[in-house]
Amino acid sequence: xxxxxxxxxxxxxxxxxxxxxxxxxxxxxxxxxxxxxxxxxxxxxxxxxxxxxxxxxxxxxxxxxxxxxxxxxxxxxxxxxxxxxxxxxxxxxxxxxxxxxxxxxxxxxxxxxxxxxxxxxxxxxxxxxxxxxxxxxxxxxxxxxxxxxxxxxxxxxxxxxxxxxxxxxxxxxxxxxxxxxxxxxxxxxxxxxxxxxxxxxxxxxxxxxxxxxxxxxxxxxxxxxxxxxxxxxxxxxxxxxxxxxxxxxxxxxxxxxxxxxxxxxxxxxxxxxxxxxxxxxxxxxxxxxxxxxxxxxxxxxxxxxxxxxxx
Amino acid sequence: xxxxxxxxxxxxxxxxxxxxxxxxxxxxxxxxxxxxxxxxxxxxxxxxxxxxxxxxxxxxxxxxxxxxxxxxxxxxxxxxxxxxxxxxxxxxxxxxxxxxxxxxxxxxxxxxxxxxxxxxxxxxxxxxxxxxxxxxxxxxxxxxxxxxxxxxxxxxxxxxxxxxxxxxxxxxxxxxxxxxxxxxxxxxxxxxxxxxxxxxxxxxxxxxxxxxxxxxxxxxxxxxxxxxxxxxxxxxxxxxxxxxxxxxxxxxxxxxxxxxxxxxxxxxxxxxxxxxxxxxxxxxxxxxxxxxxxxxxxxxxxxxxxxxxxxxxxxxxxxxxxxxxxxxxxxxxxxxxxxxxxxxxxxxxxxxxxxxxxxxxxxxxxxxxxxxxxxxxxxxxxxxxxxxxxxxxxxxxxxxxxxxxxxxxxxxxxxxxxxxxxx
Numbered sequence: 001x002x003x004x005x006x007x008x009x010x011x012x013x014x015x016x017x018x019x020x021x022x023x024x025x026x027x028x029x030x031x032x033x034x035x036x037x038x039x040x041x042x043x044x045x046x047x048x049x050x051x052x053x054x055x056x057x058x059x060x061x062x063x064x065x066x067x068x069x070x071x072x073x074x075x076x077x078x079x080x081x082x083x084x085x086x087x088x089x090x091x092x093x094x095x096x097x098x099x100x101x102x103x104x105x106x107x108x109x110x111x112x113x114x115x116x117x118x119x120x121x122x123x124x125x126x127x128x129x130x131x132x133x134x135x136x137x138x139x140x141x142x143x144x145x146x147x148x149x150x151x152x153x154x155x156x157x158x159x160x161x162x163x164x165x166x167x168x169x170x171x172x173x174x175x176x177x178x179x180x181x182x183x184x185x186x187x188x189x190x191x192x193x194x195x196x197x198x199x200x201x202x203x204x205x206x207x208x209x210x211x212x213x214x215x216x217x218x219x220x221x222x223x224x225x226x227x228x229x230x231x232x233x234x235x236x237x238x239x240x241x242x243x244x245x246x247x248x249x250x251x252x253x254x255x256x257x258x259x260x261x262x263x264x265x266x267x268x269x270x271x272x273x274x275x276x277x278x279x280x281x282x283x284x285x286x287x288x289x290x291x292x293x294x295x296x297x298x299x300x301x302x303x304x305x306x307x308x309x310x311x
Numbered sequence: 312x313x314x315x316x317x318x319x320x321x322x323x324x325x326x327x328x329x330x331x332x333x334x335x336x337x338x339x340x341x342x343x344x345x346x347x348x349x350x351x352x353x354x355x356x357x358x359x360x361x362x363x364x365x366x367x368x369x370x371x372x373x374x375x376x377x378x379x380x381x382x383x384x385x386x387x388x389x390x391x392x393x394x395x396x397x398x399x400x401x402x403x404x405x406x407x408x409x410x411x412x413x414x415x416x417x418x419x420x421x422x423x424x425x426x427x428x429x430x431x432x433x434x435x436x437x438x439x440x441x442x443x444x445x446x447x448x449x450x451x452x453x454x455x456x457x458x459x460x461x462x463x464x465x466x467x468x469x470x471x472x473x474x475x476x477x478x479x480x481x482x483x484x485x486x487x488x489x490x491x492x493x494x495x496x497x498x499x500x501x502x503x504x505x506x507x508x509x510x511x512x513x514x515x516x517x518x519x520x521x522x523x524x525x526x527x528x529x530x531x532x533x534x535x536x537x538x539x540x541x542x543x544x545x546x547x548x549x550x551x552x553x554x555x556x557x558x559x560x561x562x563x564x565x566x567x568x569x570x571x572x573x574x575x576x577x578x579x580x581x582x583x584x585x586x587x588x589x590x591x592x593x594x595x596x597x598x599x600x601x602x603x604x605x606x607x608x609x610x611x612x613x614x615x616x617x618x619x620x621x622x623x624x625x626x627x628x629x630x631x632x633x634x635x636x637x638x639x640x641x642x643x644x645x646x647x648x649x650x651x652x653x654x655x656x657x658x659x660x661x662x663x664x665x666x667x668x669x670x671x672x673x674x675x676x677x678x679x680x681x682x683x684x685x686x687x688x689x690x691x692x693x694x695x696x697x698x699x700x701x702x703x704x705x706x707x708x709x710x711x712x713x714x715x716x717x718x719x720x721x722x723x724x725x726x727x728x729x730x731x732x733x734x
Binding site: 167 | 410705
């Protein structure tokens, strides 16, 4: 069937038309909020007075944020959580992926699926589940620890009283880190499995013929070949870790916990805007956080850059 | 054939035109007021619709209901963009103070509203809460939360403690708690923080807010904070608090098992206890005034009209607010069905106040709360109150859990708040 010429889209415009649904959504939900928050970062604004109530204040909001003790506290919390939850993810995911790759054949997809499950589960469901697991008096984790107290020798290392996981500042961060680790380790396993599949088998065969052990093969073939994927995975973890919000937000009832020990920068700037009504400072903090993310991503990039004369 | 067809077409077109005409006329005649509210205010508004319809059969009421937090975020967003604003918005007292700082809400003391002629009908402190520093009144109170001390009469009897011992002074309250703990094992209260929250509200000088004065000077090192922290520390040192925060599972479990002997709260808590928190403790609770005659408010609901709301609806919106807040029948219905303590003083002579409450062992507790409502003083609100509360709670935790010195803790809080006071 022929389409009348009048209804035909000219080849010049067709690509733009077809790509426009994405572009429109991206402009509305991506570009506009970015630009607006940058604009807001230089304004003071009482939001309930309407858009006209904004007043330009220059870099005041940035200066305030940099002087604000709680902003620094939230950055420290974020850094702690990013390291404590991010590093183990990769240290566990790489050997785990290698193990799954080399030891499972038929069951592989099922095993990978099981590890991937937490990643696709709703954060709210996870947080509710873990709050009951971490409950001081009725939680399974404390019941488990109490049971271990009965075991000779092992019992010496276990806390005698039930641990207040989500109430005491010193316990909140480890509790959150455990959840974040548990949630994202499967995602990294999938990344590394995909990378492992691209390593040619003949390299291993040649290594085996040369008498290399499995450990040597892992160390000298697998790990170097995984480097690009490690770079990708670590970058994702750095960005995700620094923007951590949902898990601590729900676990601490949206307030950041006792002594704000679980208050990440993302939670703090959300609270600055919606709880403390300071949208200008919140926007400034979000851009400062962006700068931190950018610097750390650049450092990651540098750390993984190929070295040596051949590079 | 063709003619036949043309006739049908003409008839159809005529019918369509008539229908459209009727619909337009209907739309002109019918008006809809949108009320944005949160539970259980939404239910109260819905229940008032039949009363409204008696005088305004042509005006429909549409209730937009959201959860408490979502509702206030939605109202903040609507006010900031002047988009999707309801004709009437319900606001919780904390947000009334905050929204009063901005200029987004109508001053209801000016024409065409004129709340000034009605202010004497409302509980005085509630009107003060809705009055900004500039003297504008930006919201109308519909229900109030007079503070009360709910206590377990059975636990008091077993430990030989009288109600007077509990309420005479804060020191006697703590001493009574020690007796209760020794003879029954029950904690005096859920969290030491609850007590701090009341003590810092006592002895506020005129012109002072809770944390800041009218010139934004920080007040957290004043004697009322020192005393509140000292009393809270005594409570913790004597192990008189269960260390559980309100609305947690452990909190409701504490009520069910009788391990918490008293709770300071709004009068509405007895309704929650009776309905779902601890229905099995029926008859065991009593209500008293807060210790040392500390009259304090716990919550309260207001109605407001946004400046950006449709202008044509504003006179009707104002009329609807008057119905919700000045109509005795509507106010009493809300009290009876949802435990919304009336802001309208004319209801206070209703026989309902003299009825006994079975959950409170047949006590005529509404009389106690009515008395409290009349004595409460409003506290001036400051923009940084929400942040200040957070800072004070954090410092109190440090005092209670890690033995931080009270003066150092309050000085730290002061330093942090000074930085914010003028933002």
